[in-house]
Amino acid sequence: MSQSDAPARDRVKQALRTQRIETPSWAYANSGTRFKVFAQEGVPRNPYEKIADAAVVHRLTGVAPTVALHIPWDRVDDYTDLARYAADQRVGLGAINANVFQDNDYKLGSVTNPDPGVRRKAIDHLLECVDIMDRTGSRDLKLWFSDGTNYPGQDDIRTRQDRLAAALREVYDRLGESQRMLLEYKLFEPAFYTTDVPDWGTAYAHCLELGPKAQVVIDTGHHAPGTNIEFIVAFLLRVGKLGAFDFNSRFYADDDLMVGSADPFQLFRIMCEIVRGDALRPEAGIAFMLDQCHNIEPKIPAIIRSVLNVQEATAKALLVDAEALAAAQQAGDVLGANAVLMDAYNSDVRPLLAELRADLGLDPDPMAAYARSGYFEKIRAERVGGQQAGWGA
Ligand code: RM4
Ligand code: MN
Secondary structure, three states: OOOOOHHHHHHHHHHHHOOOOEEEHHHHOEOEOOOOEOOOOOOOOOHHHHHHHHHHHHHHHOOOOEEEEEEOOOOOOOHHHHHHHHHHOOOEEEEEEEOOOOOHHHHHOOOOOOOHHHHHHHHHHHHHHHHHHHHHOOOEEEEOOOOEEOOOOOOOHHHHHHHHHHHHHHHHHHOOOOOEEEEEOOOOOOOOOEEOOOOHHHHHHHHHHHOOOEEEEEEOOOOOOOOOHHHHHHHHHHOOOEEEEEEOEOOOOOOOEOOOOOOHHHHHHHHHHHHHOOOOOHHHOOEEEEOOOOOOOOHHHHHHHHHHHHHHHHHHHHHOOHHHHHHHHHOOOHHHHHHHHHHHHOOOOHHHHHHHHHHOOOOOOHHHHHHHHOHHHHHHHHOOOOOOOEOOO
């Protein structure tokens, strides 16, 4: 499609209007590596202030209407009040992320720990997260387990799978009608020898056994270098087992950099599979979430940039001339098919996105609008004293 093709432009803009990107509460907080956390000014000190920041991102981009919570980092006494505050700010509470990786008891694992008492504690936390979902109205419980072993022989690989399956079953059975369990995988870290949910195949097999309310989360940073993530997207979408994304970028391991920063072409290829699978619409049930940390860059602009990066990749994917592509594929025209994809990828979609924002009554340049808004100056002045939120806070 040429950019001057008005009906196609309208079709692309229409599809982009339906896009929803969920931002993570922890990305507004301080974070770092195991070497240093560089604290920033104006960082939220509690879940309410994180939600206020998320609301700014939504106001400026128009496509980030929900914020994911992490328990216990975002634990509050009254979740109904938190949900009400979010609604007042014109955002909603999204996925509840469980945390069974930061307690001393979890040294040898959480739900796969050899000690039944520790397993009980971990499962109880997951059940508590479902209770919270009942109060926040969240649809999704997102599970990531750091469980694994560091040395051959340390524990029985197969028994740990049994423990995992039993824990997932108990939590799955507690889910309400419209709630889902999203199971995330990660190749390695913090466990260095075996990880109990290391890859999409393991996550998929557990989800399949559990039932329709269990689906896989693809965290783009959780793969070995060179992994073809769009293949995983295509496979899981085809069988109805893709539940969500945790978007971020990696150069080396789980770097948690801004999505689309390391490899925008990969993000485009992923979004091509989403468009191909007609999974962009919210009704398709795929949660497009960010899972990032902003260690050296300012938090709110970094999140705005990430949202824009996802939008740009999506716009390019929507520009792919599906008919021309199918025709070239059918004809065995290898170069022609590749050219159709590359034409879309090489289009500059920024003018189209600026136009879309203008249509929605937004500033065409959300980064500049944020800089001009005075919001940073305001939070820098207001958020003094108290304990800044951060990794572990
Ligand atoms: C994990 C995983 C989870 C995220 C935590 C903070 O590596 O990606 O999704 O909640 O980090
Ligand atoms: Mn993640």
